[in-house]
Amino acid sequence: MSADAAILTVEPPPSGAAKRSAPFFTYTNLFNAIGWLVLALILWFLVIPAARGGTWAPFSEWSTWRFLLVGPDFGPMDEWATWSTLMFGPADERTFGSGLLYFISLKGIPQLQGLAITLFVGVFAVVLSTIIGFFFALGRLSNFKPLRLFCSGYIELMRALPSYLIIFYVFIGFPKLLGLNLAAPWFAIIGLTLYTSAVMAEIFRAGILGVDKGQLEAAYALGLKPRDTIVSIVLPQAVRRMVPSIVSQLITLTKDTSLASVIALQELTRKGKQLYEFYNNVLEMMFVVAAIYFLICFSLSLASKRLEIKQQ
């Protein structure tokens, strides 16, 4: 096989005449030239003046990165005793349960800032909204009409509102209307969860409905209960279809955590804002902040692409 293929594919090396007769103007050459021109312009007008002005200088210091990633240096907080006091309450009056409750109230978490709190809020919101969204999806598919109407109403309402407005409503409305005094991360988590759980519910519903009806009928014919059918027949097939949509929703959620900066959560965007106000380098600082978000979101999307390829 190899010898034939080699004979078929190997071309004679281009002679000097052939090289010379290659046309100078092709669209490929034009696009290449314009592309390099654009890159050169970006370099000339954006990167070089910025580098000359010394506005990139803060990034050569560890403290800047520390500020962006985990917040300012609180000094004694680096010791475990202080840190655990912040997270789980004072050590002498701590039992296992109360320590956990203190942690869940997130009163100590505001000491955690920057990218750390962004990821923390994001992971919390993902877990909560996956669980809640799953039940809303089941509710929307149920045979009990009031439940179905309630779940549809919730999903459609939340999906139709800007997540910015939802977070804002939760932050301003909850303490005033419900008398809830929560730590700032909780408002962000609740607001993000309200929106994301609705989208997740829609994704789950589409995934469940996408499973072939014959599978369900076969399961029922074999005598499986509805619960067993869902758990062992429908879900394994549905999850496979849902992975790309779920990952793209994760990316949206990661980007939406930046909205929590307007409700005074000390997360990555807000830290970036404080830094550029101090160093007076908004473009560079926002570029670095955006690059950090980009690393997270882009690696998520790459992972989802690889998963898709594996499944096919």
Next chain:
Amino acid sequence: MLELLAQAAPAAAAPPPEAAYYFGQAVVENLPLFIKGMGITLVVALVAAVISFTVGLVVAVLRVTPSGGLKIVATCFAEFFRNTPLLVQVIAFYFGLPRIGVRLKFDFLGISISDSLASGTLALGLYTGAFVSEAIRAGLLAVPKGQGEAARSLGLSILQTLKLVVIPQAVRMVLPPLGNIYSAMLKNSAILSSVGVADLMYQADYVNNRTFQTFEVLSAVVLFYLMLTLPMAALVHWLERKYNPLRARTLRLRGARV
């Protein structure tokens, strides 16, 4: 129109003492502000839609052409703008562009467009344009390769191939995701209020701070947003049903003309 785009919000009704409010007074008295905010939200969405579609189309076409330089630039643009938060982009555009000497403030036919409105709309347009380019690219790539090759071998030029063969088939696959992207854009326009574009969200914050009738004001704004987004969602639903490839195939099998 001139009033609609004016940046500075007129003073809200002077706040009477807390007890003097009847239910819904804060909303009723500031209704003109909300309507003005709704108008600005709509104008921003429309202009950003035009920007994003243009940008998306150009970037998508550049990304499917088999050439080096511009393809790399277009891919970098799309991936970067798609994977970073809109809030960060808006801040970078609004505070950053004046620093490199770009002033977006301009007067057009007697309408003065403020810096925040122009840069916010541009950021929203570019952010959405990256998503649009991805949708269009997916649609173009989903057209079987043989179609384009056949058209080329029949002697059509690249542009003719795109115009007559590939794009008509791609539109069918592009329209539903495009509807989703634009309804998301309408919602994302609320983020522009963080740099002072006087849209609906901005008015909500403003009136709430003036009157402290949190529940009424925010619920009214929720209703206003629903008035904008629910028709959009219905349109998307209609598009999805109409252009669902599976449904089209079954209809075609039955002999219907789709």
